[in-house]
Amino acid sequence: MALRVDRRELAAVFTGGVIGTLARVAMSLAFAPGAHSWPWVVFAVNLSGTLIIGWLVTRLQERLPLSTYRRQLLATGFCGAYTTFSTLQLELLSMFDARRYALAAAYLGTSVICGYLAVHVSTAAARGVHVARFTITLQVDR
Numbered sequence: 001m002a003l004r005v006d007r008r009e010l011a012a013v014f015t016g017g018v019i020g021t022l023a024r025v026a027m028s029l030a031f032a033p034g035a036h037s038w039p040w041v042v043f044a045v046n047l048s049g050t051l052i053i054g055w056l057v058t059r060l061q062e063r064l065p066l067s068t069y070r071r072q073l074l075a076t077g078f079c080g081a082y083t084t085f086s087t088l089q090l091e092l093l094s095m096f097d098a099r100r101y102a103l104a105a106a107y108l109g110t111s112v113i114c115g116y117l118a119v120h121v122s123t124a125a126a127r128g129v130h131v132a133r134f135t136i137t138l139q140v141d142r
Helices: 007-030 040-063 068-082 085-097 101-127
Strands: none
Touching: 007 040, 007 068, 040 068, 040 085, 040 101, 085 101
Protein backbone atom coordinates (compact mmCIF):
# COMPACT_ATOMS: atom_id res chain seq x y z
CA MET A 1 0.00 0.00 0.00
CA ALA A 2 1.52 3.30 -1.10
CA LEU A 3 1.41 6.36 1.10
CA ARG A 4 -0.02 9.39 -0.68
CA VAL A 5 1.62 12.67 0.18
CA ASP A 6 -0.01 16.01 -0.58
CA ARG A 7 2.93 18.34 -1.17
CA ARG A 8 0.81 21.45 -0.66
CA GLU A 9 -0.32 20.14 2.71
CA LEU A 10 3.30 19.42 3.69
CA ALA A 11 4.29 22.91 2.52
CA ALA A 12 1.52 24.40 4.68
CA VAL A 13 2.70 22.49 7.77
CA PHE A 14 6.32 23.41 7.06
CA THR A 15 5.56 27.11 6.53
CA GLY A 16 3.39 27.33 9.64
CA GLY A 17 6.03 25.43 11.61
CA VAL A 18 8.78 27.83 10.59
CA ILE A 19 6.69 30.85 11.57
CA GLY A 20 5.63 29.27 14.88
CA THR A 21 9.19 28.29 15.74
CA LEU A 22 10.50 31.77 14.99
CA ALA A 23 7.76 33.32 17.15
CA ARG A 24 8.59 30.99 20.06
CA VAL A 25 12.33 31.64 19.77
CA ALA A 26 11.72 35.39 19.63
CA MET A 27 9.71 35.18 22.86
CA SER A 28 12.42 33.09 24.53
CA LEU A 29 15.15 35.53 23.54
CA ALA A 30 13.16 38.61 24.50
CA PHE A 31 12.24 37.30 27.95
CA ALA A 32 14.99 35.00 29.23
CA PRO A 33 13.91 32.99 32.31
CA GLY A 34 15.74 32.97 35.62
CA ALA A 35 17.42 29.81 36.84
CA HIS A 36 15.03 27.35 38.52
CA SER A 37 12.20 29.90 38.69
CA TRP A 38 8.72 29.90 37.21
CA PRO A 39 9.22 29.59 33.42
CA TRP A 40 6.97 32.50 32.45
CA VAL A 41 7.93 32.47 28.77
CA VAL A 42 7.04 28.80 28.24
CA PHE A 43 3.87 29.27 30.30
CA ALA A 44 2.79 32.34 28.28
CA VAL A 45 3.63 30.71 24.95
CA ASN A 46 1.68 27.56 25.82
CA LEU A 47 -1.36 29.49 27.04
CA SER A 48 -1.42 31.87 24.09
CA GLY A 49 -0.94 28.93 21.73
CA THR A 50 -3.82 27.11 23.42
CA LEU A 51 -6.04 30.17 23.01
CA ILE A 52 -5.06 30.42 19.35
CA ILE A 53 -5.54 26.74 18.53
CA GLY A 54 -8.89 26.54 20.33
CA TRP A 55 -10.22 29.50 18.38
CA LEU A 56 -8.64 28.47 15.08
CA VAL A 57 -9.73 24.85 15.01
CA THR A 58 -13.27 25.71 16.05
CA ARG A 59 -13.47 28.56 13.55
CA LEU A 60 -11.96 26.51 10.72
CA GLN A 61 -14.16 23.48 11.34
CA GLU A 62 -17.45 25.07 12.31
CA ARG A 63 -17.57 28.52 10.76
CA LEU A 64 -15.55 28.58 7.56
CA PRO A 65 -15.61 26.34 4.49
CA LEU A 66 -13.37 23.32 5.04
CA SER A 67 -9.81 23.80 3.85
CA THR A 68 -7.09 21.29 4.56
CA TYR A 69 -4.37 23.83 3.98
CA ARG A 70 -5.54 26.51 6.43
CA ARG A 71 -5.81 24.03 9.27
CA GLN A 72 -2.45 22.45 8.45
CA LEU A 73 -0.77 25.85 8.14
CA LEU A 74 -2.23 27.46 11.26
CA ALA A 75 -3.13 24.66 13.69
CA THR A 76 -0.69 21.86 12.92
CA GLY A 77 2.19 23.98 11.64
CA PHE A 78 2.12 27.28 13.51
CA CYS A 79 0.55 26.20 16.81
CA GLY A 80 2.37 22.87 16.83
CA ALA A 81 5.73 24.61 16.57
CA TYR A 82 4.80 27.64 18.68
CA THR A 83 3.57 25.73 21.71
CA THR A 84 6.20 23.91 23.65
CA PHE A 85 4.96 20.79 25.41
CA SER A 86 8.42 19.27 25.22
CA THR A 87 9.92 22.42 26.73
CA LEU A 88 7.36 22.21 29.55
CA GLN A 89 8.72 18.72 30.25
CA LEU A 90 12.31 19.99 30.28
CA GLU A 91 11.35 22.81 32.64
CA LEU A 92 9.75 20.25 34.98
CA LEU A 93 12.86 18.06 34.83
CA SER A 94 15.02 21.07 35.67
CA MET A 95 12.80 21.84 38.66
CA PHE A 96 12.98 18.23 39.87
CA ASP A 97 16.78 18.21 39.47
CA ALA A 98 16.93 21.38 41.60
CA ARG A 99 14.64 19.68 44.16
CA ARG A 100 11.97 22.35 43.61
CA TYR A 101 9.14 19.82 43.90
CA ALA A 102 6.44 22.28 45.01
CA LEU A 103 7.30 24.62 42.13
CA ALA A 104 7.17 21.72 39.66
CA ALA A 105 3.80 20.53 40.96
CA ALA A 106 2.38 24.05 40.89
CA TYR A 107 3.71 24.63 37.37
CA LEU A 108 2.34 21.35 36.05
CA GLY A 109 -1.08 21.79 37.66
CA THR A 110 -1.38 25.43 36.65
CA SER A 111 -0.32 24.69 33.07
CA VAL A 112 -2.90 21.93 32.65
CA ILE A 113 -5.76 23.81 34.32
CA CYS A 114 -5.06 27.14 32.62
CA GLY A 115 -4.57 25.36 29.29
CA TYR A 116 -7.95 23.71 29.60
CA LEU A 117 -9.60 27.00 30.56
CA ALA A 118 -7.89 28.79 27.66
CA VAL A 119 -9.09 26.27 25.07
CA HIS A 120 -12.58 26.32 26.60
CA VAL A 121 -12.81 30.12 26.47
CA SER A 122 -11.36 30.41 22.96
CA THR A 123 -13.62 27.67 21.60
CA ALA A 124 -16.65 29.37 23.16
CA ALA A 125 -15.54 32.71 21.71
CA ALA A 126 -15.21 31.21 18.23
CA ARG A 127 -18.71 29.80 18.55
CA GLY A 128 -20.07 33.12 19.75
CA VAL A 129 -21.06 31.66 23.10
CA HIS A 130 -20.92 33.92 26.14
CA VAL A 131 -18.74 32.44 28.83
CA ALA A 132 -20.30 32.65 32.28
CA ARG A 133 -19.33 35.74 34.22
CA PHE A 134 -18.75 35.59 37.90
CA THR A 135 -19.94 38.57 39.88
CA ILE A 136 -19.40 39.30 43.51
CA THR A 137 -22.01 41.30 45.34
CA LEU A 138 -20.94 43.10 48.43
CA GLN A 139 -23.60 43.70 50.99
CA VAL A 140 -23.00 46.68 53.20
CA ASP A 141 -24.95 47.04 56.42
CA ARG A 142 -26.32 50.53 56.88
